[in-house]
Amino acid sequence: MKEAEQAPIRALVVGAGAIGGFYGALLHGAGAEVSVVCRGEFDAVRERGYELASDRLGNRSFRPAQVLRSAGDYQGGAPDYLIVTLKVVEGLDRVALMRPAVGPHTVIVLIENGVEIEAEIAAAFPDNEVISALAFVQVSRTGPGRIRHFAFGDLNFGNYPSGVSERARRLAALLEAGGIRCPLTDKVAAARWQKALWNTVFNPISVLGGALDTAQILATAEGSAFVLEAMREVEAIAAATGHPLAPELAEQFIDATRKGPAYKTSMALDYENGRPMETEAIIGNVVRAAQREGVPAPRLASLYALLKMVERKSLPR
Amino acid sequence: MKEAEQAPIRALVVGAGAIGGFYGALLHGAGAEVSVVCRGEFDAVRERGYELASDRLGNRSFRPAQVLRSAGDYQGGAPDYLIVTLKVVEGLDRVALMRPAVGPHTVIVLIENGVEIEAEIAAAFPDNEVISALAFVQVSRTGPGRIRHFAFGDLNFGNYPSGVSERARRLAALLEAGGIRCPLTDKVAAARWQKALWNTVFNPISVLGGALDTAQILATAEGSAFVLEAMREVEAIAAATGHPLAPELAEQFIDATRKGPAYKTSMALDYENGRPMETEAIIGNVVRAAQREGVPAPRLASLYALLKMVERKSLPR
Structure with a gap:
């Protein structure tokens, strides 16, 4: 049996x-x-x-x-x-x-x-x-x-x-x-904010720069500085939501990205292929968290506003 | 004679x-x-x-x-x-x-x-x-x-x-x-700042949104709000350089643009046609003036950083 x-x-x-x-x-x-x-x-x-x-x-x-x-x-x-x-x-x-x-x-x-x-x-x-x-x-x-x-x-x-x-x-x-x-x-929410430190910044920039890869985003000192400044905004929002990130993380992410192979973000690939982008999950929710918590995030708000325009133009309605 | x-x-x-x-x-x-x-x-x-x-x-x-x-x-x-x-x-x-x-x-x-x-x-x-x-x-x-x-x-x-x-x-x-x-x-410098109130904002946005026309830029409440916020930064910089603008001008410009025919900025046309864009004259100098005068201008700095990436990618070197 x-x-x-x-x-x-x-x-x-x-x-x-x-x-x-x-x-x-x-x-x-x-x-x-x-x-x-x-x-x-x-x-x-x-x-x-x-x-x-x-x-x-x-x-x-x-x-x-x-x-x-x-x-x-x-x-x-x-x-x-x-x-x-x-x-x-x-x-x-x-x-x-x-x-x-x-x-x-x-x-x-x-x-x-x-x-x-x-x-x-x-x-x-x-x-x-x-x-x-x-x-x-x-x-x-x-x-x-x-x-x-x-x-x-x-x-x-x-x-x-x-x-x-x-x-x-x-x-x-x-x-x-x-x-x-x-x-x-x-603490999975903290882990999400940690991942967002990269995603919220690189994804929108890659689209707005015209489907750039990571190497193109970081190619100039000005580009890298902008990435870091935008990451500082994500950091402040994460901290305000109760999920502070290690202050060295942003520079570590940028450094690792610079040293790694150049690649295109998921949002840039979606954009290039005419697919819907995860705009709200990746940056919309971050900008709304900033507003809710009263944290200034003008760079992220700029990226979000521009991305919404791109989305409206490039996607069929 | x-x-x-x-x-x-x-x-x-x-x-x-x-x-x-x-x-x-x-x-x-x-x-x-x-x-x-x-x-x-x-x-x-x-x-x-x-x-x-x-x-x-x-x-x-x-x-x-x-x-x-x-x-x-x-x-x-x-x-x-x-x-x-x-x-x-x-x-x-x-x-x-x-x-x-x-x-x-x-x-x-x-x-x-x-x-x-x-x-x-x-x-x-x-x-x-x-x-x-x-x-x-x-x-x-x-x-x-x-x-x-x-x-x-x-x-x-x-x-x-x-x-x-x-x-x-x-x-x-x-x-x-x-x-x-x-x-x-x-006061021609003041007149230039007045014109810049429109140019510095609409030109870069039109490119970064993917060669948008003015109607597309202003199509949503969020888009219009972003334009106005960026214009407020230009205003503050103009004032710091000694050329204050009338506070109602920004909204008047937006209103007139919304009521006028949709059109593409010179920078968007240059971008679409693969010609060099007047990035430095139109926004680079404004961002540098902000830095020199110690005026925060994160939205303009975002537009400028993104535009430099686009420029680097789209133009032959």
Whole structure:
């Protein structure tokens, strides 16, 4: 007689593009039952699943347990983890896309860019555990269901608004079994502000300069000085929201960026490819936090105002 | 026996593009002997002269007395007026281009954009009278030696650093005989700051937003608010340099711009056409004045830093 098996952990990835497919593949590799909601590439993914090409993790392919057009089609009860890898852009109602699959015990895992992106979700699902996660990974979609992993992969997370639950640890253990590191933090909002120190400044500048890469942004003393001044504004806002950053961090970020390979930010790539940019998550929320806290942030406000003009011009309405 | 004729006033236009050709045609129409230094369109202008198409002033054509590749080729003694309509851009040595034709009695007339663009010229020619002039005109080049005049035409000027000389009045009389109005001012630097209130803000924004027109810049409440905030910085700098502006001017400018037809700034047109932009004259000098006077101008500094990045990326080196 067969021994009783522990039921596998069930994860549903909502918004399964490059990031969602990547972490889905890792969870699958660690034995989870992974399903996906993917609208754009539904047919290809249902037919062939995902193929992940990675020098560091090896090439992997996996077929999701369920490939769905909508979270409402998910079968077999609510998932243990609802992994949300949607872009945070205007006009995309994350709550509506998630709601049909959120059960009473579902942990909601937000792997998304930006600051202060969790409150809306926590308010919509007040009884659910919310994990807020920061992906440090370079992946891109190379075709339908095809993902190329270039570098990194770590997922840094903790519960929102703070703490690290047992179920967060279990998720970390799974992902680490899948091949990456998951540093846990009981202050995930502070971690988001730390990442925002870079993102809030480099992303908008890269777009406004005409899809510049990091080397072009830092090419002159004036450019580097402007980056640092704008970062000081992010620092002041983070501190006012109760998440002070180490004062040396800004210069360390600039230095590391200068020494690293030149690359284009996610926002510059979205801009070049005519895709919606995560303007609100990446800088709008930061500027609003500044206003709320009464912190002057004229450089960030300038970047935001200009970006809204670019967005209005370049995107179809 | 023929009566003694007064010798005509001799004017040499250096940098005879649309603006230079336009004012040259007016001076010619008023009886001045007008010569031009034009390098790009030398052959066409030597052969056929200028044709000015204007609904308001009528179509006019004129053949310059001398068409030159260099001011050093000017014959017959130094001109009475050296009309400088060069763009103020890095790498263009205005002094060197003017010097060969500047005689001891030559009045130098700068019809150029920007603020604080006269000091370099006054320092190079300390014994010459310098007139600083602001053109309120919409003209464009439609072909070699062909200029279309769309609207306005007034030339507002006075002596640099201040005052209105007899020779300034004589020039105004000539140009007014040619068909436009020339309001004279004994505070031309203040007039430049007044014009800068609009130029310093709308020009850079139009480029950074992706070659926006004025309507696109002012399309949202946030965009208009940003324009106003940036204008307040120009105001503070102008006041610190001793040229306070009327506080209602900024809102009047925005209002007039909103009510007028949508159009693209000169800087946006330069940007779209891959031509050098007048970044330093239009905003660099304003930001430097702010630094010199200790006036905070973070929005203008942001615009300037971004513009320098755009410039570096978009222009060949």
